[in-house]
Amino acid sequence: MGTKGTAIVGMDVKELLALLNRAFCDEWLAYYQYWLGAKIVKGPMKDAVIVELEQHATEELNHALLLTGRIIQLGGTPITSPKAWYDWTNCGYEAPDDPYVRTILEQNIKGEQCAIVTYQKLLERTRTADPVTYNIVLQILEQEVEHEEDLQALQEDLDLMVKKA
Numbered sequence: 001m002g003t004k005g006t007a008i009v010g011m012d013v014k015e016l017l018a019l020l021n022r023a024f025c026d027e028w029l030a031y032y033q034y035w036l037g038a039k040i041v042k043g044p045m046k047d048a049v050i051v052e053l054e055q056h057a058t059e060e061l062n063h064a065l066l067l068t069g070r071i072i073q074l075g076g077t078p079i080t081s082p083k084a085w086y087d088w089t090n091c092g093y094e095a096p097d098d099p100y101v102r103t104i105l106e107q108n109i110k111g112e113q114c115a116i117v118t119y120q121k122l123l124e125r126t127r128t129a130d131p132v133t134y135n136i137v138l139q140i141l142e143q144e145v146e147h148e149e150d151l152q153a154l155q156e157d158l159d160l161m162v163k164k165a
């Protein structure tokens with residue numbers, strides 16, 4: 001932990017670390033949901049959907065990396081056990097038990113919408129209190145916004161395709 005770097009944080013660091021750890025758990029669950037979804041998805045436009053799901057999985061893992069970097073920098077400990085992910089998560093996990101492409105898209109869109117709300121709140125909380133965290137959260141939020149739109153665009157194409165058939 002950098003002492004001055006931590007001392008300039010204008011909010012309770014413990015509270016901030018808890019918020020970052022919650023988001024960290026969300027990212028691992030999102031990663032796994034995408035990663036597995038890409039393996040099992042079935043139905044029309046599956047190839048295009050797989051490419052997007054795989055890309056998002058990689059990006060969610062990178063969000064976990066960004067968060068853990070900041071957690072450690074602030075003297076915190078990233079959640080050490082996957083068992084605890086469920087206790088800490090904001091957005092939960094939707095098991096891809098139904099492999100139909102539309103269901104997989106819907107589940108992941110729901111996850112992205114929760115992520116957007118979560119990061120928007122974290123952004124507001126850190127805006128003036130901690131510009132370093134704010135900047136990291138902003139980068140992540142930008143990507144979650146992109147993720148939602150990517151998936152909704154696929155959903156739209158799928159609807160057009162099914163309507164035409």
Ligand code: MG
Pocket residue numbers: 052055056146147150
């Ligand atoms: Mg994408």
Ligand code: FE
Pocket residue numbers: 027030059060063115140144
């Ligand atoms: Fe993410």
Ligand code: FE
Pocket residue numbers: 030056060112115143144147
């Ligand atoms: Fe995302």
